[in-house]
Amino acid sequence: MVGAGLSGCLMAVLLARRGCRVRVFERRSDPRSRAADHGRSINLGLSRRGMTALRAAGLLDEVLAHAAPMRGRVVHLPDGGLGFQPYGTSDDQILRSVLRNDLNTVLLDAAEAMPGVRFEFDAKLTAMDKSKATVECLFQTAGGVRRVLSETVIGSDGAFSTVRAQMHRGEPADYHQEFLPWGYKELSIEAGPPDERRTDPEALHVWPADGGLIVAHPNADRSLTGTIFLPLAGPDSFETLRTTEAVSSLLADRFPDLHRLVPDVVEQFLSQPVGHLVTVRTAPWHHDDRVVLLGDACHAVYPFYGQGMNSAFEDCVTLDGCLDRNPDDWAAAFAEYQAIRKPNTDVLADLSAENFIELRDRLASPLFLARKNADLALNRILGNRWVPLYTMISHTTTPYADALRRSRRQNTTLAWLAGAAATGTAAAGAVLLRNLARRVKGK
Ligand SMILES: Cc1cc2nc3c(=O)[nH]c(=O)nc-3n(C[C@H](O)[C@H](O)[C@H](O)COP(=O)(O)OP(=O)(O)OC[C@H]3O[C@@H](n4cnc5c(N)ncnc54)[C@H](O)[C@@H]3O)c2cc1C
Known part of the structure; x- marks a missing residue:
């Protein structure tokens, strides 16, 4: 494994549980022995997806012991006023804020305590050769260049991944960075x-x-x-x-x-x-059964939906599930993992870019607030038959692409409803409400 950040440590725990021997190489020093980084986001919003993954690894309680709850947004308006927008309609629809360093420490401790897992810090991957019988990696360390051979290499080395660049060398690979x-x-x-x-x-x-x-x-x-x-x-x-x-x-x-x-x-x-801030879209995410990417290495997104880490954790449990289904064929497991995740993380990249505009330009607008309130009111009345997009992304594990499709259907219906309200026709309103319940039922 290259990169002992958030996804690397969680994946090390999951792999060790299935009996793999894992060596994790990290270019930085051990974060437990130095002050937290500056210049990087030092606390992160954990939402349902991330919490579900941490629960699957048995680590959620320990992480939540370090976290602060976030029940909604306090909006500091440009005129000096203050507004509040709740995150959802029930008490469990809250986010948790956690320091990156605390989270990384919990994950590192948990991985290090597993049999078969070893960390090497201050070891930076500089080159990788996937053409040999076992993948050859070269790491720059204080003692010089180290050569390491491995059956499989997992690239959890972030948005500017060296594993990704080396894996794609000589291949017809797509890479888009913005x-x-x-x-x-x-x-x-x-x-x-x-x-x-x-x-x-x-x-x-x-x-x-x-x-x-x-x-x-x-x-x-x-x-x-x-x-x-x-x-x-x-x-x-x-x-x-x-x-x-x-x-x-x-x-x-x-x-x-x-x-x-x-x-x-x-x-x-x-x-x-x-x-x-960078968005990365790329393909393929793996090379046979020998190299595979996780988290920002294959899908970095802008941070405005607070989903980068959450989706990286989701990658880990998805990949773990694919390994369960294909225990003797890791190439098939990696291909299934990419097929499940990529269409969804591509949608997340778009949503994250759109949410930048929403946070920056629309949050203080009365029209936007009315739309948000209508969404939440419909969710209160119709329950699971009407779920706002934000709720699906942050408080459920509905795949991102499914969430977007469903939200588009809801928006069309809401536009019809608004039309009915504008014409003031009670009968039309009743028919539309009935249609609305039918259209969104079970979707
Ligand atoms: C301002 C900001 C705010 C954010 N807020 C949120 C939020 O609220 N919620 C959320 O879910 N996400 C948020 N994110 C996104 C989140 O930080 C990332 O998506 C997440 O850290 C990705 O995890 P990762 O394991 O893929 O990569 P990282 O956590 O970046 O880990 C990569 C690791 O690989 C190591 N590495 C890199 N290159 C090499 C090499 N050549 N050799 C060895 N090691 C190497 C790095 O040192 C690092 O430790 C935010 C991001 C930013 C920038």
């Missing part, structure tokens, strides 16, 4: 007084603004970790905002309550590095 012209920086927001809604520790916080966006997750100690997204170049961008005056004036203008909540926000802004 950078968002926006980047991000992290901001730490101290815990506020207990009754301060502006730092509510049980919600995700969003500051939608013209040409900017901040999203902040709560931590178990009631502080928030924020991520400010801005264009990389052009006016009011990371490229141009380089002085205290420029940063201070932009933040005061776009995010009016931020200075009060984060007195040193300008210093933080100027001292943090800029992170980049």
Whole structure:
């Protein structure tokens, strides 16, 4: 396994459970022996898919012990007002926020405790040859280049995967990488007084603004970790905002309550590095029974639906299920895994890009809110026969592509309903409501 990040560690646990000997090589130092990384998202929203995968590996309770619940979004409006949008219609429809480092530590400890699993840190894959009888990997380590032979190599080495690049060498492979012209920086927001809604520790916080966006997750100690997204170049961008005056004036203008909540926000802004956001679509995800990719290595997405890690965890349990069904034919297992997952993660890439526009431009719009409220109201009335897209993505394990198809059907019906309401015809409304119940029943 190359990469001891989130998917690599979970997959190591699942493989060890089926009796495999697993060696995990990681280019960084052991995260348990150093401070958490800066410049990367340091807390993540765990939703139903991720929790279901962690439960399957017997690790959910331990992860949740480090997590803070998020019951909805607190929206910090550009005029200084505050709004709240619940995540769902029932108490179990909540997300959990967890520090990346805490999560990685739980997963590393669990994998390391399994018989047959060994980690090697500070070992960076630099080359891989899949043409030999056993796959040959070369790792750069402090002691020089190490040569390792393995029957199978799993690439869980993230969006800029070396395993993927080496596996695709000489093959007719597809690879599409798209950078968002926006980047991000992290901001730490101290815990506020207990009754301060502006730092509510049980919600995700969003500051939608013209040409900017901040999203902040709560931590178990009631502080928030924020991520400010801005264009990389052009006016009011990371490229141009380089002085205290420029940063201070932009933040005061776009995010009016931020200075009060984060007195040193300008210093933080100027001292943090800029992170980049990338979408990756690629195929194939495997080479025979010898190499296979997991998580961001095969489907990195923008973080705006909070699904990158969740879908990476879903990959692990899906692959584990494929190995169950094809115990003696790993090439077939890998092919089945790609066939199940790729159409869904392609849809997730689109949804994640669309959600950027939703968070940035629509969250403060009354029309958008009315649409969201109508969706939730219909879900309350019709239960499982009407499930908003956000609910299907975040609070169920419905495959992403099925969720999108069903949501499109619901939207068409909602448009009919709106038409009936506009014409004010009660009879038409009744017929449409009956149709609605029929159309969405059981789908
Ligand atoms: C700003 C931001 C916010 C996010 N928020 C969320 C969220 O709220 N919810 C969510 O579900 N997802 C979120 N994500 C996405 C999430 O972080 C990723 O999808 C997830 O980390 C993918 O897991 P992975 O195991 O595939 O890769 P990673 O966790 O990136 O792990 C890859 C590992 O491989 C190692 N590696 C790389 N190259 C090599 C090499 N050559 N040799 C050896 N080791 C190597 C790396 O050091 C790393 O440890 C967010 C992402 C960003 C950028």
